[in-house]
Amino acid sequence: MYARLNRASIRLVFLFCAFSNAWAAFPDSVDLTQADGNFAFELTGAEDTEVAGIGDINNDGLDDFIVGSRYAQQNNEMPGSAYVVFGNASGFPASVSLATLDGSDGFRMDGVVSGSSLGAQVSAAGDINGDGVDDFMIGAPQQQKVTVDGTLTWAGAVYVIFGHAGAYPAVLDLNTLDGSNGFRMEGEAALDQLGLVIAAAGDINGDGYDDLLLPTYQHEPSGVVYGIYGRAGGFPANLELSTLDGNNGFRAYGFSDVDKLGTSGSGIGDFNGDGIDDWMVGTNINQDQLGVVFVIFGRSGGYGSTLDLSTLDGNNGFRVLGEHTGAWLGQVSDTLGDMNGDGLTDIALGAPRENYTGTRSGSTYVLFGRATGWGATFDLAGLDGSNGFRLDGEGGFQGTNMNVFGIGDLNRDGLAELAVQTIYGQTQAYVVYGQSDPYPANWDLSSVSGSVGFVVLDRHPSLDRAGDVNGDGVNDLILGGSNLGDSPSAYVLYGQNEDAIFADSFE
Ligand SMILES: [Ca+2]
Numbered sequence: 001m002y003a004r005l006n007r008a009s010i011r012l013v014f015l016f017c018a019f020s021n022a023w024a025a026f027p028d029s030v031d032l033t034q035a036d037g038n039f040a041f042e043l044t045g046a047e048d049t050e051v052a053g054i055g056d057i058n059n060d061g062l063d064d065f066i067v068g069s070r071y072a073q074q075n076n077e078m079p080g081s082a083y084v085v086f087g088n089a090s091g092f093p094a095s096v097s098l099a100t101l102d103g104s105d106g107f108r109m110d111g112v113v114s115g116s117s118l119g120a121q122v123s124a125a126g127d128i129n130g131d132g133v134d135d136f137m138i139g140a141p142q143q144q145k146v147t148v149d150g151t152l153t154w155a156g157a158v159y160v161i162f163g164h165a166g167a168y169p170a171v172l173d174l175n176t177l178d179g180s181n182g183f184r185m186e187g188e189a190a191l192d193q194l195g196l197v198i199a200a201a202g203d204i205n206g207d208g209y210d211d212l213l214l215p216t217y218q219h220e221p222s223g224v225v226y227g228i229y230g231r232a233g234g235f236p237a238n239l240e241l242s243t244l245d246g247n248n249g250f251r252a253y254g255f256s257d258v259d260k261l262g263t264s265g266s267g268i269g270d271f272n273g274d275g276i277d278d279w280m281v282g283t284n285i286n287q288d289q290l291g292v293v294f295v296i297f298g299r300s301g302g303y304g305s306t307l308d309l310s311t312l313d314g315n316n317g318f319r320v321l322g323e324h325t326g327a328w329l330g331q332v333s334d335t336l337g338d339m340n341g342d343g344l345t346d347i348a349l350g351a352p353r354e355n356y357t358g359t360r361s362g363s364t365y366v367l368f369g370r371a372t373g374w375g376a377t378f379d380l381a382g383l384d385g386s387n388g389f390r391l392d393g394e395g396g397f398q399g400t401n402m403n404v405f406g407i408g409d410l411n412r413d414g415l416a417e418l419a420v421q422t423i424y425g426q427t428q429a430y431v432v433y434g435q436s437d438p439y440p441a442n443w444d445l446s447s448v449s450g451s452v453g454f455v456v457l458d459r460h461p462s463l464d465r466a467g468d469v470n471g472d473g474v475n476d477l478i479l480g481g482s483n484l485g486d487s488p489s490a491y492v493l494y495g496q497n498e499d500a501i502f503a504d505s506f507e
């Protein structure tokens, strides 16, 4: 098993595979409870974690990552906390304590009031202020908003923190964000829970600065997604979303039959190959609960103050509807990067309540990007393996609480991997390798082993590409935990460097 798969045995695996021509970078099953610092390490000291790779926020050439813990307690209150851990070229020990980060190896941030659920979501932001250093953001969806007219319960807040070279404190006080080092945004109304979904957009208006997306499905009456444009400077300490005017950002609302726009959404890279980053936003709550995802092509100059999603016609974007009543397409979705190696990015759309292999077995649809030929509506029944595929659960109710994640290229073959986390039945994360050959048009998760992919045992509700946190040139995977008892907070699983293994084998 994987506990014994140290470097020596990896070489044996490689040699075996070289002769059998059946290379698999990972074993079929990864047990992170055996993390020993060699193939993976654990993080301790926080509960119920959300995780994200955030790029290189301290500009030392190593990618960094963040662990959010919405129920974290500090000083007998429960503000929620988030922990940034810096990448380390020396690697990491088997266990890293989030509680002892001292500014040199990472730092902590706490919610500004108790009960704000800071860390319920964490995300990369790209480089939103254009200073060449990556930035990141944290959601606090249950934070109150204090106005002259009173307090708005659970309006929610999002904090954007600008990365910088040099020293960080052990605890970064989010109240010190003044527009020059970062800024905050707050929900427009009580119960909006701004910060439940936050995502880097890439540069969707083509001005050279990375942008942000804040899908907010609880905003009445129909949900909304806010787009925030990056710029070189001049951010206020508190960016009022009501001031988004088409120059600094925009909004898009749900409309008839789209009741809760924004249960998922993210930047998706350049999906249609026109040189501008594209994005998507979805909801499982629409007519007959089919679910819908809107894919919106990036546009030089932006979208005006309000983008009308009903105008998507194939030229400016398109929509994807779930295949069956109650399928809940778009409850979850993520950007993948380039999974099939054609140079265009691809996307994963989850339909947790599709029924192909049993009641609510769940399905994941992968759509490959392409330059032309999009109509106003993409029909998922047209997926044939070359333009994307449908990947079903193994059986009944496996779609319950399923999620889909783009996790980057874990085996350095240049193709991005897909992860599907299932919480019910087979409670594990399935990692599906990218490949340039066509996939089957329809298949199911029971096939994920060997050259197809591998599984990570246990429950990890949050997965993300960590970037390269140990400087070996391979992207790593970070996995959050839903801790019961003393189980670790999160794990990092190192990517496998096939080239390095090859070189080592013939030393
Ligand atoms: Ca770094």
Ligand SMILES: [Ca+2]
Pocket: 126, 127, 128, 129, 130, 131, 132, 133, 134, 135, 162, 163
């Ligand atoms: Ca920056």
Ligand SMILES: [Ca+2]
Pocket: 202, 203, 204, 205, 206, 207, 208, 209, 210, 211, 229, 230
């Ligand atoms: Ca931009």
Ligand SMILES: [Ca+2]
Pocket: 269, 270, 271, 272, 273, 274, 275, 276, 277, 278, 297, 298
């Ligand atoms: Ca594009």
